Amino acid sequence: MYPITYITDCFDGNARARLSTRIGALFGQSPTVVAADGPDPESFAALTLLDCLQSLELLGEEGHPTITLLNIAPRDGVWPNGVPFCFFWHGKHLVASTFNARVLSLVRRELGIDHVYVTDIRDAVTAAGFAPDDVEKIAGTQFRSLWYLPLLAKWVADGRAVPATETAVPEILDDEPTVSVVDNFGNCKLDQRLDLVPGTTLPVAQRNDDGSTTIVDVRCYPHLTAVPRNAPGIIPGSSGTGFTELVIRGGSAAEYFGLRPGDALLEEVTAQVA
Numbered sequence: 626m627y628p629i630t631y632i633t634d635c636f637d638g639n640a641r642a643r644l645s646t647r648i649g650a651l652f653g654q655s656p657t658v659v660a661a662d663g664p665d666p667e668s669f670a671a672l673t674l675l676d677c678l679q680s681l682e683l684l685g686e687e688g689h690p691t692i693t694l695l696n697i698a699p700r701d702g703v704w705p706n707g708v709p710f711c712f713f714w715h716g717k718h719l720v721a722s723t724f725n726a727r728v729l730s731l732v733r734r735e736l737g738i739d740h741v742y743v744t745d746i747r748d749a750v751t752a753a754g755f756a757p758d759d760v761e762k763i764a765g766t767q768f769r770s771l772w773y774l775p776l777l778a779k780w781v782a783d784g785r786a787v788p789a790t791e792t793a794v795p796e797i798l799d800d801e802p803t804v805s806v807v808d809n810f811g812n813c814k815l816d817q818r819l820d821l822v823p824g825t826t827l828p829v830a831q832r833n834d835d836g837s838t839t840i841v842d843v844r845c846y847p848h849l850t851a852v853p854r855n856a857p858g859i860i861p862g863s864s865g866t867g868f869t870e871l872v873i874r875g876g877s878a879a880e881y882f883g884l885r886p887g888d889a890l891l892e893e894v895t896a897q898v899a
Contacts, residue, residue, distance in 0.1 A: 626653055719781060
């Protein structure tokens with residue numbers, strides 16, 4: 626059996642129950658369902674997917690194959706019923722995901738996963754031998770992450786032939802550091818490593834209640850315990866390949882600076898790093 630993690634923006638109690646039951650019936654075990662919540666689920670999912678795959682390093686032993694499913698499928702009008710689904714392997718570990726450039730941007734940049742296998746639901750389900758009426762039910766449903774994505778993961782994991790097209794992952798050229806995740810301590814995890822020198826400062830915008838901003842020069846430190854208590858700091862964080870975090874030791878940087886996932890710090894940040 627494979628350890629299964631499912632990252633999704635469809636995570637209410639009803640959705641979790643159906644996802645867990647269907648995946649349990651297919652794989653013999655239920656998944657860990659991770660809620661991609663907040664104002665920018667795509668940035669959360671991108672960093673979480675990267676962290677999941679990097680957590681498989683340095684096990685000290687061979688370890689077991691894993692499956693990570695990911696569903697962030699905004700109905701943006703570009704695709705008839707939302708973006709298609711794809712799959713790829715990272716070593717012996719399988720990822721089945723929506724073909725979403727932002728969601729795949731960090732594994733592309735950090736792990737070199739620049740091509741994936743994109744599937745067409747009707748083609749894949751027809752090839753699996755489903756009756757025409759059932760094919761239309763699975764392809765036309767609003768909840769494709771329930772009816773199709775677990776099937777795709779099971780077929781690929783079992784080594785079955787799935788019609789798919791090898792497709793390049795679009796490169797997103799955006800160097801402005803952005804908050805991807807606000808953790809339970811209020812630390813703001815950025816989507817990149819800034820490689821700042823301890824002792825230097827970085828101008829960060831503090832969003833005030835009246836809509837104005839105040840620029841705060843935040844000092845860079847080598848690690849969290851070097852940050853003075855109740856003071857803000859910029860440190861190498863625990864996500865990605867040492868991606869930068871904005872923290873307040875003993876407090877919430879997100880609350881203090883008024884930051885949420887998807888927020889950029891300042892254009893001046895990029896200018897100072899360059």
